[in-house]
Amino acid sequence: MVEWLRIVPADEKADAALMMRIAQWCDRFTPLVALDAPHGLLLDISGVGHLFGGEAAMLTEVLQKISTQGLTVRGAIAGTSLAARALARHAPRSIVPVGGDAAAVAPLTIAVFEDEKIARALLRAGLKTVGQVAGRERSELSERLGRDFVTRLDVLLGAEEKPLSPLRPLPDLMAEQRFAEPVVARGVIDMTLQGLAQSLRGILEREGRGARLLEALFFRADGDVRHIPVRTGAPLRDPAVMLRLLNEKLDALADPLDPGFGFDLIRLEATLAEETKPVTTSFDADENARWQVEFLIDRLAARFGEHRVQRFVAQDTHIPEAQSVAVPAQAREFLGHWRNKRNAAANDPPRRPLRLFETPEAITASLSTPPDGPPKFFRWRQCRHDVAHAEGPERIAMQWWRGSVGESRSDLKDSKPARDYFRVETTEGQRFWLYRDGPDIPGGARWYLHGIFA
Amino acid sequence: MNKREKLAELRHFVARYHLPDMRPPVPLGHDAADAILGGGLRPGLHEVFAGDWAAGGFAAGLAIRAAGTRPLFWVRPDYEALEYGALSAQGLLELGGHPAGLVLLRAPNAAGALSAGADILSCPHVGTLVLEIGGMPRSLDLVAGRRLALAAGEAGIAVILLRAGAQAGPSAAQTRWQVSTAPSRADDDDWGSPRWHASLIRHRQGATSDFFMQWDCDHGLFRDAEAAKYAPHPGAVVSAPAHGQTQARIAV
Numbered sequence: 001m002v003e004w005l006r007i008v009p010a011d012e013k014a015d016a017a018l019m020m021r022i023a024q025w026c027d028r029f030t031p032l033v034a035l036d037a038p039h040g041l042l043l044d045i046s047g048v049g050h051l052f053g054g055e056a057a058m059l060t061e062v063l064q065k066i067s068t069q070g071l072t073v074r075g076a077i078a079g080t081s082l083a084a085r086a087l088a089r090h091a092p093r094s095i096v097p098v099g100g101d102a103a104a105v106a107p108l109t110i111a112v113f114e115d116e117k118i119a120r121a122l123l124r125a126g127l128k129t130v131g132q133v134a135g136r137e138r139s140e141l142s143e144r145l146g147r148d149f150v151t152r153l154d155v156l157l158g159a160e161e162k163p164l165s166p167l168r169p170l171p172d173l174m175a176e177q178r179f180a181e182p183v184v185a186r187g188v189i190d191m192t193l194q195g196l197a198q199s200l201r202g203i204l205e206r207e208g209r210g211a212r213l214l215e216a217l218f219f220r221a222d223g224d225v226r227h228i229p230v231r232t233g234a235p236l237r238d239p240a241v242m243l244r245l246l247n248e249k250l251d252a253l254a255d256p257l258d259p260g261f262g263f264d265l266i267r268l269e270a271t272l273a274e275e276t277k278p279v280t281t282s283f284d285a286d287e288n289a290r291w292q293v294e295f296l297i298d299r300l301a302a303r304f305g306e307h308r309v310q311r312f313v314a315q316d317t318h319i320p321e322a323q324s325v326a327v328p329a330q331a332r333e334f335l336g337h338w339r340n341k342r343n344a345a346a347n348d349p350p351r352r353p354l355r356l357f358e359t360p361e362a363i364t365a366s367l368s369t370p371p372d373g374p375p376k377f378f379r380w381r382q383c384r385h386d387v388a389h390a391e392g393p394e395r396i397a398m399q400w401w402r403g404s405v406g407e408s409r410s411d412l413k414d415s416k417p418a419r420d421y422f423r424v425e426t427t428e429g430q431r432f433w434l435y436r437d438g439p440d441i442p443g444g445a446r447w448y449l450h451g452i453f454a
Numbered sequence: 455m456n457k458r459e460k461l462a463e464l465r466h467f468v469a470r471y472h473l474p475d476m477r478p479p480v481p482l483g484h485d486a487a488d489a490i491l492g493g494g495l496r497p498g499l500h501e502v503f504a505g506d507w508a509a510g511g512f513a514a515g516l517a518i519r520a521a522g523t524r525p526l527f528w529v530r531p532d533y534e535a536l537e538y539g540a541l542s543a544q545g546l547l548e549l550g551g552h553p554a555g556l557v558l559l560r561a562p563n564a565a566g567a568l569s570a571g572a573d574i575l576s577c578p579h580v581g582t583l584v585l586e587i588g589g590m591p592r593s594l595d596l597v598a599g600r601r602l603a604l605a606a607g608e609a610g611i612a613v614i615l616l617r618a619g620a621q622a623g624p625s626a627a628q629t630r631w632q633v634s635t636a637p638s639r640a641d642d643d644d645w646g647s648p649r650w651h652a653s654l655i656r657h658r659q660g661a662t663s664d665f666f667m668q669w670d671c672d673h674g675l676f677r678d679a680e681a682a683k684y685a686p687h688p689g690a691v692v693s694a695p696a697h698g699q700t701q702a703r704i705a706v
Contacts, residue, residue, distance in 0.1 A: 289579035293525050296577040300559055300570060310558045312543030324543035329557050338554040342547050346672055349646030350548035354511055355539030388637060389645045423646060429637035430506060431646055452539055454511020454549060454648040454669065 015039065021223070022066065023167055028219045028265045029062060031174070033167055040088075042081050051178070055095055063093075069223055078104065082156040086112040086130075101158030106131030112156070118145055130156065173207065174269030175199035182221040182262020189218075189259075189266065193246060196268035197239035204270060210235025211270035216246055218257060219265035226257060230302050233294040233330040235274040241295060242268075248302040297329045306330060314338050318396060320421075320450065321356060351423070353433045353451030360448035363434070374422045378434070380449050385426040392422030393436070423453070477610050480519050483675030487665050490654065491629070495520055497610040498628035499603035501656075503617050507538060508635040510586075511549070511648045511669070513616040517584045518551040518674050520612040524581025526551070527574045529559045529567045534586050538618060549648070550674030555581065564591035568598055575609040586616040599625040622655075630656035636666065636679065647671060649679050 015038065023041055026033045029052075032044035045058065052058035055077050066073045076087035078096040083105055087094045090112055096104040105112070108130045110122050121144060127133045133141070134157055142150045155161045175196040183189060193216065204210055212235060216228040230245045250257055301309045310326040317323060344351065365375035374390035397418040419435040426432070431453035436445040479493035488494050495516060502513045517526055528541060535541075543553035559574075561567035564587050571585050585602075587594055599615075603626035606613040615627070622630065632653045638645035648669040654662045668679035 289524075292577050292579050296574060296580070297557065300573060303573075304559065304561065304566065304570065308560045308562075310560070312553050312556055312558070314543070314553070320544075324553065326543075326558065338543075338547065338552070342550065342671065344548075344671070347644045347647075348671065349644060350545065350648070350671055352542065352544045352548050353539075354514055354542055354545035354549065355507070356542040356545070357539045358535065388640070391646070425638055425646060427637065429635035429649065430508075431635070431648075451542065451545070452507045452510070453646065454514060454545070 012038070020167075022071070024225050025219075025223045026062075027217070027225060029058070034165055035167065036081075036085065040085060042084070045077070059093065059095060079158045080155050080161045082152060082161070083158060086156060099158065101156070102134065105156055106134065113149075113152075118149060121145060173200065173203050173209070173211070173273055174267055175203065176265060176267035178265050179263065182259075182264045183266075184259045184262045189263070190247075192266050193268065194239070194243060196266065197242040197246075200242070200268050200270060201237050201239045204237045204273065207273070208275060209270070209273040210237045210276040211242070211272065212236070212274050213270070213272035214242060214246070215269050215271045217265075217267040217269070218259075218263050219267070220259065221261050221264045224260065228253075228257070229271070230298075231306055231330055232298050233301075234291065234298075235276040236298075237276065241298075245298055245302045248299055252303045301328065301330055312338075319398065320352065320396065321358070323352075349423075350453055353431075353453045355452040357450060360435070360450040363447045363449050365434075365436075365447040372420070374424055374434070375447065378447060378449075380432075385428075385430065385432070387424045388427045389425040390422050391424075393420035394422075395420055396435075421450070477612075480522070480612070481675075482516070482519055483670065483673070484665060484667050484678055486663070486678065487652075487654070487667070487676070490657070490661055490663055492659060495612050496628060496659075497606060497612050498658075499599070499606045499613050499615060499626065501615045501617060501622070501625060501627045501630040502633060503620060503622050503631065504633045505619065506635065507618070508633045508650055509616055509618045510538060512631065512633045512650050512652060512667075513584055513586070513614050514546065514549060514551065515648070515669050515676060516612075516614050517582050518546075518549060519676075520614070521552075521555065521581030523552065523555065524579065525555045525557055526581050526584070527557050527559065528584045528586065529561055529570050529574070530586035531561050531563050531567050531591075534588055535560075537588060538586075548671060549669065550671045563593075565593035568593060568602065571602060571613070572605055575605040575611055575613070578609060578611075580609075580611055582612050582614065584614045584616060586618075588616075588618040588620060590620055596624060596626075599627070603627055627656065628658050629654060 019035060019037070019039060019041070023033050023035055026041060026043055030043050030045050030048050034042045034044075036042050043062075045055070049055040049058050052061055059075055059077055063073055063075050074088050074092035076084050076092060076094045076096075078084035078087055078094070079098060079101045083096065083101045086105055086108055087096070090108050091104075094104060106129065110119050110128060110130065110133065112130060113119060113122075122128075122133060125144075127136070133153065138150050141153070177192050177196060183192070200211075212232055214230045214232065214236070216230075218226040218228070220226070228246065228249055230249050232245065236242060297309055306328045309329045311329040312324040313327050315323055315325055361380065363378045363380040365378040368375045372393060374387055374392060377384055377386045379385070395418055417437050419437055421433060421435045424432050424434055432449055433451035433453065434447060434449055436447050477497055479491065479496045481488045481494035482491070500516065502509050502516070504512070517528070530541070541558055543556060546556060547553050559567075559570050561570055567585055567587055571583060574580055574583050583606075602613060602615070622632070632655050633650045636649040636651050638647070638649060650667050651664065652667050653664045656662065666679040667676045669675075670677050
């Protein structure tokens with residue numbers, strides 16, 4: 001008996017979450033990181049080894065950095081993902097030179113196939129190592145063990161394989177700065193961002209594109225990664241503007257950027273980019289004005305949040321609260337559906353109020369005369385209002401067919417009855433928009449105040 | 455002309471190009487009011503006070519006039535929508551405004567609205583800015599008001615500070631209006647156009663006066679309600695409907 005031994009049931013969800021966090025952390029080595037569930041990670045390091053002083057140094061750094069976080073880790077570098085995977089498990093720390101995959105995996109036992117049935121079949125044929133299996137005719141293997149096995153075997157031996165499916169789409173428009181010593185000072189971080197914005201501008205210019213979604217990534221030395229996304233209304237390339245938007249966002253963070261023991265990598269990427277016209281600064285007055293207003297909207301959105309800066313889009317519906325929809329002002333693609341003029345005869349008063357309550361407010365109304373007419377007076381927010389003028393009813397049927405599936409017809413009818421709207425003016429000159437929810441409500445009609453006219 | 459001169463000239467051209475053109479006063483349409491205002495609404499800070507919901511429509515009217523075809527920025531803290539209802543783009547269209555040019559900023563609080571206002575005024579191509587700050591938030595003190603007035607003047611933009619249910623204190627505004635709704639004529643078939651008793655209770659560059667105004671939705675401007683042969687409702691002038699309108703009058 002070992003008294004201090006604690007037995008805890010395996011928590012697969014927590015394991016998966018941890019793997020995901022480690023995978024995100026590995027973003028600092030290469031943007032191409034894929035999960036190899038349940039407990040493997042695949043990093044495509046093609047062309048990045050030299051940034052870390054060669055593949056050997058890189059492997060050491062990766063393993064060391066992960067193990068200092070209290071994790072047990074094994075790793076290997078090879079030409080294909082399967083070869084690397086097999087070597088990491090059965091011959092850790094191997095680094096296979098280009099083209100050496102077949103030789104490197106040859107001495108491994110057939111356990112690398114991780115399949116009981118296949119292992120048994122191979123043993124029966126007297127094959128104990130990968131090398132022995134590789135020596136057999138492909139057609140023979142395919143017949144006995146299936147096509148898939150042959151494909152996997154070939155990949156293991158170094159044949160072409162399909163690319164990794166990375167966790168995040170690969171940003172091809174990015175600039176990054178690594179630090180030997182983690183940085184903490186805001187001044188250094190600002191300068192770094194400035195440099196990165198400059199580099200990103202160069203990349204964007206070469207591609208003839210501009211960023212619609214910028215992301216700044218701050219990799220902390222202790223493994224945390226902070227994403228700061230900034231959306232823009234128009235394709236953006238100007239480093240000064242990028243910095244201004246980023247700073248607005250950083251200053252407005254509810255949960256400020258915490259360097260902890262410092263950042264060891266800062267990256268700026270254009271996650272979404274669009275084609276731009278080659279000239280961004282224009283001397284056309286209208287164009288310039290529009291651009292400046294868009295930049296203002298971007299700044300406000302970075303500071304207050306995209307959902308707080310809104311424009312309105314006209315909708316083709318008769319439901320009053322749905323006739324115009326507030327959309328983030330940066331979403332320019334929705335604009336331009338408004339009529340220029342209101343649809344009314346000369347001298348007509350407004351038919352729709354300037355103010356609408358999102359939730360219509362219940363009021364108590366006197367009995368109406370005639371029965372389906374407007375009330376003589378009503379009480380709203382503890383004040384009595386006497387009706388001097390009224391126009392209505394204007395019947396507006398709710399879209400009962402929009403109800404959720406599963407509700408019975410009678411429920412639907414109860415939840416969204418037609419509304420009878422009245423435009424009223426009180427003796428004091430206040431103009432309100434009232435409605436009664438349908439004529440056929442048992443137990444009397446309920447009245448609501450929905451809006452206030454100017 | 456040598457290179458340097460040419461460059462200096464271009465610089466000068468660019469600098470002038472980016473300066474806000476000094477906007478002339480925008481006529482409201484109400485002749486007597488325009489005469490007193492010296493042609494109409496000038497760039498600067500304009501305050502609209504009201505005890506009830508009248509102020510919203512009046513401020514919207516001023517904003518429609520001042521913005522013209524340029525973008526109209528309307529900034530309000532979140533709580534305003536609960537108290538006075540959300541701004542309806544459809545309603546603005548009905549008043550003869552341009553919803554396509556409307557940008558609404560929902561600030562988390564009054565202080566946020568004020569700082570957003572300062573940001574918006576830094577862009578010379580904004581048509582007009584409506585800041586809707588009801589009640590008496592601490593962040594809107596005399597200093598904040600001065601700062602806003604100064605920024606509005608420098609930007610050459612008319613800023614409308616909408617103060618529903620607020621008490622008027624000292625401020626640096628160009629004009630200050632006290633507004634209350636006026637009923638339509640009892641025998642009017644086309645009843646329901648916005649009508650107000652609007653008192654110009656403070657005016658930096660001239661006299662003060664009371665006006666009886668009606669909004670013309672077809673043309674998007676103010677009219678003289680009397681001239682339109684509408685008699686004022688007898689009860690309207692003395693009625694002080696909701697919170698603090700009478701106090702506001704005394705305080706000024």
